[in-house]
Amino acid sequence: MLVTMSSVHLLDPESQAWLDRLDPSSAERDAAVAELHALLLKAARFEVSRRRGSIGAAEGEDLAQQSADDALVAVLRRLRDFRGDSRFTTWAYKFALLEAGVKVRRRAWQGREVQLEPESWALIPRGGATPHEELETAELLAALEEAMRRELTPHQRRVLVAVAIQDVPIDVLAERLDTTRGALYKTIHAARRKLRAALAAREMS
Amino acid sequence: MTAFDRRLAGRLLGPEGPELTCEQCFDQLDRYVELELSGDRADEQVPGMRAHLEGCPACDEDHASLLAFVSAER
Numbered sequence: 001m002l003v004t005m006s007s008v009h010l011l012d013p014e015s016q017a018w019l020d021r022l023d024p025s026s027a028e029r030d031a032a033v034a035e036l037h038a039l040l041l042k043a044a045r046f047e048v049s050r051r052r053g054s055i056g057a058a059e060g061e062d063l064a065q066q067s068a069d070d071a072l073v074a075v076l077r078r079l080r081d082f083r084g085d086s087r088f089t090t091w092a093y094k095f096a097l098l099e100a101g102v103k104v105r106r107r108a109w110q111g112r113e114v115q116l117e118p119e120s121w122a123l124i125p126r127g128g129a130t131p132h133e134e135l136e137t138a139e140l141l142a143a144l145e146e147a148m149r150r151e152l153t154p155h156q157r158r159v160l161v162a163v164a165i166q167d168v169p170i171d172v173l174a175e176r177l178d179t180t181r182g183a184l185y186k187t188i189h190a191a192r193r194k195l196r197a198a199l200a201a202r203e204m205s
Numbered sequence: 206m207t208a209f210d211r212r213l214a215g216r217l218l219g220p221e222g223p224e225l226t227c228e229q230c231f232d233q234l235d236r237y238v239e240l241e242l243s244g245d246r247a248d249e250q251v252p253g254m255r256a257h258l259e260g261c262p263a264c265d266e267d268h269a270s271l272l273a274f275v276s277a278e279r
Contacts, residue, residue, distance in 0.1 A: 046274050051266075086235035090275050094234050097270045101263070124213065141210060144217055163262075164216040170263045182227040185261055192219035192260075199218075 015088035022079060036075065039089060040096040041068035047100035053108055063107060067099035074099070105169040114168050114176055116158045124148075124165065140199075147198035148191075156191035159184055224256035230264045238271050242279070 011019070021032035044067035052060045074095045082091050124145045148157055162168040163184070170181050170188075177184070225233065233251050240247035248255045258265045 043274055046277075047270050050270065050273075085233075086239045089278075090235040090239055090271070093274055094231065094267065094271050097274065098231065098267055101266055101270060105263075124217075140214060144214065148217075160217065165213065170261070181263055185227045189219070189224070189260070192217070195218055196221075 011084040012087060015082075015084060018088040019079070019082070022076070033072070033076070036092065037068055037072050040071045040075070040092065041065065043093045043096035044068045044071065044100040047097045048104055051101065051104045053104075055104065055107055059107070063103045064100060067096055067103055070099045071096035102171045105171050106175055109169065109172040114162060114173065115166065116162060116176075143199060143202055144195060147195050151194040151198050152191050156187055156194070159187045160191045163188060219260040220256040222256055223253050224260060225251075225253040226257075227261060227264055230254060230257050230261070231267070234264075234268060234271055238268070238275055241272060242276065 018032065018036075020026060021028040022036070023029065026032070041064060044064040045061070048055075048060045048064045048067070052063075055063070071092075075092050082088060085091075124141050148160070152160065159173065162173050163170050170184050174181050174184050233254060237247050237251045237254050240250055258268050
């Protein structure tokens with residue numbers, strides 16, 4: 001039985017039963033692992049069906065199976081991280097949904113080019129403001145574009161343009177740049193702080 | 206401003222105020238969703254989560270999926 005759980009939370013009986021059955025010393029471990037995989041597969045199929053777009057049914061099922069397999073490995077590896085802040089199944093489901101979401105987004109962008117050198121063209125596309133709104137729109141977007149050029153590093157600019165303007169999923173960009181979602185989001189967060197500061201200095205925020 | 210430009214400016218500037226990182230978001234996501242489903246002041250109990258979800262489309266999708274799936278399972 002796992003005894004390393006945080007003592008802050010008393011686990012609900014169902015979650016405790018999952019931990020007991022998944023423990024390596026449990027006689028029920030193999031059955032519990034199979035049940036867990038079935039739950040993760042259900043979650044992965046749910047996510048793939050929500051987001052698969054033009055991906056075919058057979059390929060979608062393949063992505064769901066891969067997601068469930070990867071999620072199972074992640075859940076078993078991180079079992080000791082489960083603190084009982086939620087039901088065990090809710091905690092486990094998030095791994096399957098994450099794996100499936102990332103795989104679907106990457107598959108959807110497979111073969112699509114990501115333009116990462118936008119230095120030579122207008123950073124911000126114009127949305128066609130009405131004449132009445134034109135001045136305010138033009139001022140803000142021009143200030144933002146100027147701040148992006150002056151305040152951001154080339155890496156911050158590329159990442160922000162790709163994610164916020166070109167709608168490149170951050171997981172796809174992370175794969176192309178050989179980094180992680182978290183690392184890229186930190187870059188975006190730092191860039192946004194610079195832009196807000198620049199607008200505040202111009203009293204435009 | 207047009208709706209397009211408002212959305213664009215919002216995406217460039219991101220949420221105001223402190224927010225969680227992606228790693229912290231994933232760590233807290235199951236707790237946050239269960240607090241939401243029980244109507245138990247999720248935003249108050251997990252400060253910085255709502256702002257992060259507004260600023261990070263990928264984490265926002267993960268959140269929407271977990272909320273929808275767990276809701277459907279109950």
